[in-house]
Amino acid sequence: MSDSERKPVLLSGIQPSGNLMIGNLIGALRSWAELQDRYDCLFVVVDLHAITVPQEPAELRRRCLDFLCLYLACGIDPVKSTVFVQSHVPAHSELAWLLGCHTYMGELSRMTQFKDKSKKQGENIRSGLFFYPVLMAADILLYGADLVPVGDDQRQHLEITRDIAQRFNQLYGDVFTVPEAYFPKVGARIMSLTDPTSKMSKSDENPRSYVALLDAPDVIRGKIRRAVTDSGTEVRFAPESQPAISNLLQIHAALSGESIPSLESRFTGKGYADFKEEVAEVVVRAVAPIQERYRQLRTDKAGLEAILGDGAARAERRARRILDKVKRKVGFIPRT
Numbered sequence: 101m102s103d104s105e106r107k108p109v110l111l112s113g114i115q116p117s118g119n120l121m122i123g124n125l126i127g128a129l130r131s132w133a134e135l136q137d138r139y140d141c142l143f144v145v146v147d148l149h150a151i152t153v154p155q156e157p158a159e160l161r162r163r164c165l166d167f168l169c170l171y172l173a174c175g176i177d178p179v180k181s182t183v184f185v186q187s188h189v190p191a192h193s194e195l196a197w198l199l200g201c202h203t204y205m206g207e208l209s210r211m212t213q214f215k216d217k218s219k220k221q222g223e224n225i226r227s228g229l230f231f232y233p234v235l236m237a238a239d240i241l242l243y244g245a246d247l248v249p250v251g252d253d254q255r256q257h258l259e260i261t262r263d264i265a266q267r268f269n270q271l272y273g274d275v276f277t278v279p280e281a282y283f284p285k286v287g288a289r290i291m292s293l294t295d296p297t298s299k300m301s302k303s304d305e306n307p308r309s310y311v312a313l314l315d316a317p318d319v320i321r322g323k324i325r326r327a328v329t330d331s332g333t334e335v336r337f338a339p340e341s342q343p344a345i346s347n348l349l350q351i352h353a354a355l356s357g358e359s360i361p362s363l364e365s366r367f368t369g370k371g372y373a374d375f376k377e378e379v380a381e382v383v384v385r386a387v388a389p390i391q392e393r394y395r396q397l398r399t400d401k402a403g404l405e406a407i408l409g410d411g412a413a414r415a416e417r418r419a420r421r422i423l424d425k426v427k428r429k430v431g432f433i434p435r436t
């Protein structure tokens with residue numbers, strides 16, 4: 101393929117912690133699936149990032165496979181895209197070290213996510229949590245990614261990745277592609293069901309704050325029914341004064357495709373209860389086919405192993421090329 105035909109490289113990843121939920125579907129997974137034809141995509145289950153905070157080994161193992169199957173169930177095609185588990189490609193850890201030796205303590209100290217997350221860790225904060233953005237930079241720079249779809253909370257990590265890449269290029273000549281962040285369309289910010297002023301999080305301690313992609317239909321109905329509502333009574337989109345109902349409107353619109361004005365007019369004069377009931381059905385309907393595909397994939401052990409092996413092999417081949425080049429540039433002796 102000539103350079104002009106080569107598709108831009110796009111890479112993204114999610115940490116296998118908590119439970120993948122509708123916010124991930126709307127804000128990430130669904131758009132990843134759509135990007136596959138236009139870009140040369142890599143989608144990673146970033147398990148090395150997950151152990152920056154304590155994890156139960158058996159649960160981490162199960163979740164990694166769950167996440168991988170859910171990526172696929174949401175439409176990511178392991179033939180079109182390179183789908184793999186981060187720890188299967190040792191080049192991520194190796195490059196992280198090399199980049200860490202070119203990253204300043206001061207830069208890492210400014211990361212707001214580190215400040216937030218370390219507050220929740222009590223006394224013993226793992227140094228990996230501090231180093232986390234360097235590992236993320238390695239994920240991105242190893243494949244020469246041009247574009248990185250991320251949420252707002254990752255803006256700073258993308259900036260530091262660019263700074264590290266530019267610094268490296270200045271010192272050693274062009275090695276890295278300087279990536280751009282790729283923010284999904286606005287309106288994709290789904291808020292917590294129990295606190296509509298904070299973002300829906302797959303790692304929230306309270307599972308009622310999110311709808312997991314693997315929640316059973318009755319669990320989904322219960323969560324939506326019990327979602328907090330505002331003091332008003334009208335189904336109206338007003339994020340400032342009615343954040344809870346506005347969030348439910350966003351969820352409905354994002355999953356049903358119906359516009360918010362159309363929903364507002366259909367529910368004029370009706371109560372919150374009717375509206376919530378419909379939102380619940382829309383969510384149940386959206387996750388049903390995902391759950392079905394997930395179950396097929398998750399029980400096909402041989403199929404899953406083949407996908408994992410193939411993804412890791414493809415990623416490894418690409419990563420090695422860049423890693424070898426970086427090692428040469430830094431001045432390491434090539435292994436013979």
Ligand code: TRP
Pocket residue numbers: 111112113114115146149235236239240248249250254257
């Ligand atoms: N830090 C990202 C998050 O929490 C996950 C991540 C790790 C990532 N490596 C990445 C995202 C590389 C994009 C590209 O959302």
